[in-house]
Each structure stands twice: as structure tokens, then as C-alpha cells.
């Protein structure tokens with residue numbers, strides 16, 4: 001019971017991908033603290049991805065608020081003016097219990113479909129403080145989303161190249177909710193019913209991660 005009360009006060013930071021103002025999205029930023037390797041702030045994502053990510057995030061926020069959690073969103077519209085470093089810093093500054101990044105995938109192969117969850121790879125000084133917790137969160141998110149949607153399970157994937165992970169000081173995961181490049185999956189991702197299914201799975205996963 002005490003754990004539930006403590007967890008209920010936790011803040012979840014939702015980060016719907018992309019939707020950056022084009023002139024900002026073209027700018028470069030270091031992929032991690034002290035890195036000379038630069039990466040574009042926002043290549044724009046798959047066609048149609050940004051509004052789908054935002055719609056799922058808004059539905060997830062509603063469900064989390066209804067369960068008594070606090071929620072912050074890195075963006076709640078188009079024209080975001082930061083990069084992935086700013087997205088991570090936004091969640092860091094709020095002491096988020098989890099940074100939940102919401103995306104959809106794209107591929108040149110229209111047959112590709114399914115859900116994957118990206119987690120930070122281990123890198124000393126960058127992600128060593130969040131690696132284990134992020135992995136645990138990633139496994140929960142992946143299994144809950146696959147169970148709720150019946151989507152093809154593409155697994156949990158470690159990534160060392162994602163700026164938004166390397167700057168995060170709070171547990172962080174990125175769910176690729178499906179492929180916008182697959183006509184059937186794109187139609188599902190654009191539908192209110194499927195978005196709500198995804199939101200339910202994400203809210204449940206966040207809660208399972210927090211109440212261990």
C-alpha cells in the first residue's frame with residue numbers, strides 16, 4: 001500500500017517523437033555529454049508518424065492522470081523548438097520516474113511490421129546510471145504492447161546512438177508502435193481504437209514498472 005501511494009505520486013515524462021519546427025530540426029547537437037559526434041535534432045520521422053505519436057501520448061496521459069500519476073509532455077503540439085537533448089533534459093529536470101518516448105517506425109520495405117522497444121545501450125558515464133532500470137522498463141513496455149495489440153514482436157533493442165537516451169538521467173525507453181510504411185499497420189496506428197489500445201498498454205506498463 002505504501003509503495004502504491006509513493007508510486008502514484010510519481011511523474012511520467014511522455015515524449016512524442018518528432019513534430020519539431022523544421023528550422024530547428026535541421027540543427028545539430030552532440031549525441032551525448034562531452035561528445036564531438038553530432039546528430040541532427042529531428043530528421044522528421046516516418047511520414048505521418050509525428051501526429052500518431054502525439055495522439056497516442058495524449059491518450060496515455062489521460063489514462064495515467066486517471067490513475068493518479070503526474071504527467072509531463074515534452075511537446076503537446078507541432079513546432080517543438082528543442083532537440084533530443086532538450087527532450088531528455090526536460091524529463092531530467094522534472095525528476096521523472098520514467099521517460100516514455102513514443103514513436104512509429106518506417107522502412108523502405110512495406111511488408112515490415114511489428115513493435116519494438118528501444119533501450120539505452122550501456123556506456124559508462126552516459127547511461128550506466130539508467131541502463132538496468134531502462135532495460136527492465138523496456139521489457140515490460142514491449143510485452144504489454146504486444147499483448148494488448150497482437151502486433152508482431154520485434155523485441156527489445158539496445159541503442160547507443162540515440163541522443164535522447166544518452167542525455168537522459170532518468171530511466172528511458174522508446175517504443176516503436178508499428179510501421180507507418182506498412183499500409184495495414186499505418187491504418188491501425190491512425191485509428192482511435194488502436195491508439196487507445198496502445199495507450200492502455202503504455203499506461204499499464206508504466207504502472208507495472210513503478211510498482212515492482
Ligand SMILES: [Zn+2]
Nearest residue numbers: 017045103104
Ligand atoms: Zn521516430
